[in-house]
Amino acid sequence: MMEPTPAQERIKDEQAFAHGLASRHLRGLVWERFFQAAIAIGIIALLALMFNVVNRIFGVIAVQEAIHPSELSDVPLEELTPDQLSALLVEHLPSGARVLVRDSLLGGADNYNANRTLTMGEFLPGVALPEAVAQLTLTDLQPENTQTLLVAAMDKNTLLEEAYSQVVGRDVVGSWPLTEALFNRAAIEAEVAANYPNATLQWNNWLDGQFLVDSMSNTPANTGIRTAFLGTIWVLVLTLLVAFPLGVGTAIYLEEYATGDNWLERFIETNIRNLAGVPSIIYGLLGLAIFVRALEGITQGRTLISAALTMALLILPVIIINAQEAIRAVPPSIREASYGLGATKWQTIWNQVLPAAMPGILTGTILGMSRAIGETAPLIIIGAATFIVKDPTSAVSKFTVIPIQIYNWAKQPGGQFQDIAAAGIVLLLIVLLLFNATAIILRQRFRRNLSA
Amino acid sequence: MITTNGATALDLRHVKVFYNEKLAVDDVSIPVYKNKITAFIGPSGCGKSTVLRSINRMNDLIPGARVEGQVLYHNKNLYGDNVDPVEVRRRIGMVFQKPNPFPKSIYDNVAYGPRLLGIRDKRTLDEIVERSIKGAYLWDEVKGDLKKSGLALSGGQQQRLCIARTIAVEPDVILMDEPASALDPIATQAIEELMKELVKQYTIVIVTHNMQQAQRVSDYTAFYSIRKAEESGGQERRWGVLGEYAPTDQLFSNPKSEETERYIRGEFG
Numbered sequence A: 001m002m003e004p005t006p007a008q009e010r011i012k013d014e015q016a017f018a019h020g021l022a023s024r025h026l027r028g029l030v031w032e033r034f035f036q037a038a039i040a041i042g043i044i045a046l047l048a049l050m051f052n053v054v055n056r057i058f059g060v061i062a063v064q065e066a067i068h069p070s071e072l073s074d075v076p077l078e079e080l081t082p083d084q085l086s087a088l089l090v091e092h093l094p095s096g097a098r099v100l101v102r103d104s105l106l107g108g109a110d111n112y113n114a115n116r117t118l119t120m121g122e123f124l125p126g127v128a129l130p131e132a133v134a135q136l137t138l139t140d141l142q143p144e145n146t147q148t149l150l151v152a153a154m155d156k157n158t159l160l161e162e163a164y165s166q167v168v169g170r171d172v173v174g175s176w177p178l179t180e181a182l183f184n185r186a187a188i189e190a191e192v193a194a195n196y197p198n199a200t201l202q203w204n205n206w207l208d209g210q211f212l213v214d215s216m217s218n219t220p221a222n223t224g225i226r227t228a229f230l231g232t233i234w235v236l237v238l239t240l241l242v243a244f245p246l247g248v249g250t251a252i253y254l255e256e257y258a259t260g261d262n263w264l265e266r267f268i269e270t271n272i273r274n275l276a277g278v279p280s281i282i283y284g285l286l287g288l289a290i291f292v293r294a295l296e297g298i299t300q301g302r303t304l305i306s307a308a309l310t311m312a313l314l315i316l317p318v319i320i321i322n323a324q325e326a327i328r329a330v331p332p333s334i335r336e337a338s339y340g341l342g343a344t345k346w347q348t349i350w351n352q353v354l355p356a357a358m359p360g361i362l363t364g365t366i367l368g369m370s371r372a373i374g375e376t377a378p379l380i381i382i383g384a385a386t387f388i389v390k391d392p393t394s395a396v397s398k399f400t401v402i403p404i405q406i407y408n409w410a411k412q413p414g415g416q417f418q419d420i421a422a423a424g425i426v427l428l429l430i431v432l433l434l435f436n437a438t439a440i441i442l443r444q445r446f447r448r449n450l451s452a
Numbered sequence B: 001m002i003t004t005n006g007a008t009a010l011d012l013r014h015v016k017v018f019y020n021e022k023l024a025v026d027d028v029s030i031p032v033y034k035n036k037i038t039a040f041i042g043p044s045g046c047g048k049s050t051v052l053r054s055i056n057r058m059n060d061l062i063p064g065a066r067v068e069g070q071v072l073y074h075n076k077n078l079y080g081d082n083v084d085p086v087e088v089r090r091r092i093g094m095v096f097q098k099p100n101p102f103p104k105s106i107y108d109n110v111a112y113g114p115r116l117l118g119i120r121d122k123r124t125l126d127e128i129v130e131r132s133i134k135g136a137y138l139w140d141e142v143k144g145d146l147k148k149s150g151l152a153l154s155g156g157q158q159q160r161l162c163i164a165r166t167i168a169v170e171p172d173v174i175l176m177d178e179p180a181s182a183l184d185p186i187a188t189q190a191i192e193e194l195m196k197e198l199v200k201q202y203t204i205v206i207v208t209h210n211m212q213q214a215q216r217v218s219d220y221t222a223f224y225s226i227r228k229a230e231e232s233g234g235q236e237r238r239w240g241v242l243g244e245y246a247p248t249d250q251l252f253s254n255p256k257s258e259e260t261e262r263y264i265r266g267e268f269g
């Protein structure tokens, strides 16, 4: 037998082992606690955010009315016919509701002043008007003409809304968040009684169906997110249509075709990585210069397609890098098997590499879309409209998106717009979750196909 | 050169393989006889896989790999101009050391090759799939559930699935790189019996580390060995050479070189 060396003796030292084992376990425990604390902090932050948002969306509002509806009609306004509502508007509004006609039907004061001589028929070619009314200009309208015009040009809901906002003068004069409404009701009631003796308190939920289907308005009670919601969906879909094929295509080229031994390819690789870290505002400037200005002939300026192309540029690096990683992670044995059976390069890529890489590619796409959904800065630079009531109908429509609306509401004075901003935030989160859930389901489906 | 009366399926003439301009295998010249099993044996790193992969141009896929010399197939040099490696691999199939079924169903695994060739007709595919799986002696075990993932099979079944997949495109030659080394003795035996069946229709080249296996299944054996040389910087350079090629009985019973004898007696490797 050989004498054990000092190193061997140290290795076999039982006492040192026992001592060391305890401290090894202890070190592990410290790290475990640290990670638990990190998760706890994250969850607390998330709960705080959710609480803050929910607290603002639900609560009580004080509603004040200039004339009580019962003074206008014996039955609730909702039960009146369009004719009666129209008559109500003409009777109670100054100058026989001509201002209402100008602002809601003729495109506002500026538009009207530029075309003062046009008749109603020329202003509203799509509306079936009686001959007598169609020939009149705005200044010629008599009250009975206006009444006919309103019935012909507006549906019942719009008439009802106008009646409430213009005649009844229903106005939200104060709002209080959920916690206050629950625990401080008496103080709120006292405050309302003192400041707005005619107002009534009622429960309110800002994120209701009306919020989703209403376009923008200057009055909190009437404003909605419809235009911005549609804008966000349009931007996301267009962005995806551009960025996904381009990004995956680039990744395929770089991984499968580029040999990596010329300077141009290395230059591209490095720069894609760098681009992922460029602040989004820079992309906004780029989009403004290229898509809004230089390509105005195609994009028609500050439109959805300009925004989507800019967003696509912004998220391309994320998609490319993740797709590259995913393609690189496809086991070489699968490629070899495919080539070994006489597959061409493209058949191997299409039938084996892409399906195997798809879960990873979709993960990158989720990351990219999550980024695109919340980005505001580049779109502000590109010039998304801040106040717009027309739904986007094509890729060259003017538009706005949810985050920009949230920003606009949040910076308005008056607590009610803050509450509406909170409702917008929740909607944004829901859209984000829906998009991601779709991608995750797709990803799981691919994964399941790949495994046993 | 060995003289036989059989026809050759392949002729390797002065094949040299380089990786990144470093010589890996030097000057291999052997015939591969039709409907025979040729075994490649030799110590680890002597270049068996390298030579095997150069036969169906799988080496093209390795950046930096280069082949010199000729691989004649029907008197045509596979490394000549106007030869499409895709066509080469369609006629000279390959089975790998580690079973590598596609992450797809058993059916799709076997139908993959025919589909690559543009066959879409369901009845034709069904027939090919059934015949190939039967040919790989796997049918009884999987016929109930061809929709099952190929990855859900045992290692030995997976390897037979890979063989079924290979014969589905009706190749001429099948190259097998240690096809049984990841398998237990029973699965190994199944593969060996399968090879003896397949060789009636196909020409087979097999790399193996198992002397008994080479003796049991092969008709001809090529023994490769390693040469070493000191570089100027004191570094050692190693490359593989063909040590000996002979009918298997002859090589094992009466090896010509001492090196072969020592290797087959298990003294190094």
Ligand SMILES: Nc1ncnc2c1ncn2[C@@H]1O[C@H](COP(=O)(O)OP(=O)(O)OP(=O)(O)O)[C@@H](O)[C@H]1O
Residues within 6 Å of the ligand: B019, B020, B024, B043, B044, B045, B046, B047, B048, B049, B050, B051, B062, B240
């Ligand atoms: N892709 C590669 N790139 C560079 N060198 C390689 C590559 N593949 C193999 N080699 C080298 O070529 C030589 C032969 O390798 P090869 O894999 O052909 O040996 P082998 O005989 O199959 O060994 P084993 O029995 O271990 O499988 C080795 O020195 C190896 O390092």
Ligand SMILES: [Mg+2]
Residues within 6 Å of the ligand: B048, B049, B050, B177, B207
């Ligand atoms: Mg090998």
